[in-house]
Amino acid sequence: MSPEPAARFTLPHPRGESVLWGGSGALAAAAGELREWVAGRRLFLLSTPRVRALHGDAPAPVRAAAAAVVELSAPDGEIAKEPAEAVRLWREMAAHGGRRDSRLLCLGGGSLTDLGGFVAGGFLRGIEVAHLPTTLLAQVDAAIGGKTGVDLPEGKNLVGLFHHPALVVADTAWLGTLPREALRCGLVEAIKMAALLAPELLARIERDLDRLLAGDATALGPVVAAAAGVKAAVVARDPEERGERALLNFGHTLGHALEAAAGFGALAHGDAVAWGIRFALDLARERGWAADLAPRLTALLDRLGVPPLPPLDGAAVLAALQRDKKATEAGVRWVLPERLGQGRWGIVLPPAGIAARLGPFLAAGAAPARGL
Missing domain, CATH: 3.40.50.1970 (Rossmann fold)
Known part of the structure; x- marks a missing residue:
């Protein structure tokens, strides 16, 4: 062909x-x-x-x-x-x-x-x-x-x-x-x-x-x-990311923090974003969203063969999150999927809740049998 x-x-x-x-x-x-x-x-x-x-x-x-x-x-x-x-x-x-x-x-x-x-x-x-x-x-x-x-x-x-x-x-x-x-x-x-x-x-x-x-x-x-x-x-439609264009940051909020905490070049950008997508899916499911999308994306990321995370310090990842360039005075803004073909941007989540979820997520992501 x-x-x-x-x-x-x-x-x-x-x-x-x-x-x-x-x-x-x-x-x-x-x-x-x-x-x-x-x-x-x-x-x-x-x-x-x-x-x-x-x-x-x-x-x-x-x-x-x-x-x-x-x-x-x-x-x-x-x-x-x-x-x-x-x-x-x-x-x-x-x-x-x-x-x-x-x-x-x-x-x-x-x-x-x-x-x-x-x-x-x-x-x-x-x-x-x-x-x-x-x-x-x-x-x-x-x-x-x-x-x-x-x-x-x-x-x-x-x-x-x-x-x-x-x-x-x-x-x-x-x-x-x-x-x-x-x-x-x-x-x-x-x-x-x-x-x-x-x-x-x-x-x-x-x-x-x-x-x-x-x-x-x-x-x-x-x-x-x-x-x-x-x-x-x-x-x-949104040349300077004042609205809808933020959807293109799906997976990047945590992904960029993982790259920074690992040291630039130690973790490939696409692999970091893949882990960021998994974390965003977890956050979405806690809100009752993405029931149709989460299983498909999880299966697709599994098929891609994204490698495990390197050992990362949770405090360093959290610090990098707080410095994310998309953050506002109100806090770090997340992009979460609602369903296939639809997401929400600009979602500010309590730092304490993110911190509580991050440690177990990083540990599971670094394990050979990921379990995510």
């Missing part, structure tokens, strides 16, 4: 419009728009050593249209999101003659697009950026919607801004080099949005999970395109 052709979406936002391409052959389909975007301008091309070795030829059509190309590099993984990395890149861009109409093109995964978007948004008070996301997590979520940020020791993405990319080109051909762990993490991000916003996408993932985890291009293409379309629609 041949892969479905790439899909094109537009995402309107307060400062203009993002063009999104997703699926098989997306790079070839978007080549003309990419060349027009960079034509005659200085192009800063940001990637990592590992991605450049695998996909360094991908930007070739864009390079040819630029007046000059400056190669920039960042570390692989979450370590790229150090504030010092952003400062180093700003200085390199200034030293190489960056101007307000220069362009930044990011080739890599979600950590790189988070960093690159932040760098573009801050340099000269904002230059245009485009993303060529090379991981499933970035293609279905991280590269879309304009959220950018870097980490602090106190928490994930605590410094950031909204800076929407001009283009996102998610070609599923790049996913063929990903290990199973990276595919699993990307699928968690697709599952979190499908559960609350796109039941038909959840059913597709359940049906095709084995093929998706095996990196089957014909299975991945429709999931990438559908997830991109779902996220684009939500962001268009």
Whole structure:
């Protein structure tokens, strides 16, 4: 079976419009728009050593249209999101003659697009950026919607801004080099949005999970395109997360705290979100919600093979929760599912109740026989 052709979406936002391409052959389909975007301008091309070795030829059509190309590099993984990395890149861009109409093109995964978007948004008070996301997590979520940020020791993405990319080109051909762990993490991000916003996408993932985890291009293409379309629609309605867009944080409140407590890079983001989804399901069931959804998501996460949690200090996780960037003066805000295709955001729960549940949850999650 041949892969479905790439899909094109537009995402309107307060400062203009993002063009999104997703699926098989997306790079070839978007080549003309990419060349027009960079034509005659200085192009800063940001990637990592590992991605450049695998996909360094991908930007070739864009390079040819630029007046000059400056190669920039960042570390692989979450370590790229150090504030010092952003400062180093700003200085390199200034030293190489960056101007307000220069362009930044990011080739890599979600950590790189988070960093690159932040760098573009801050340099000269904002230059245009485009993303060529090379991981499933970035293609279905991280590269879309304009959220950018870097980490602090106190928490994930605590410094950031909204800076929407001009283009996102998610070609599923790049996913063929990903290990199973990276595919699993990307699928968690697709599952979190499908559960609350796109039941038909959840059913597709359940049906095709084995093929998706095996990196089957014909299975991945429709999931990438559908997830991109779902996220684009939500962001268009709520570009700066003042309401409905918060549903996309399902599983992330505890997930980010787990990452911070484990030490950034020790726990994969998608795996942390998977555990955050399990905890949110527990909270929802205590309220009599998600009776139809909880068994399906639990079974799906089991099939994904998410590894046990590392040993974590409950006090450290609670402290990270309190510093969550979505918290208000009223407290930490949670996203909980009510039923398939419907959730609630902005739910503030008593810290004492969360603390009482967290210890047993962490202990069970770290056990070989999880029991959750």
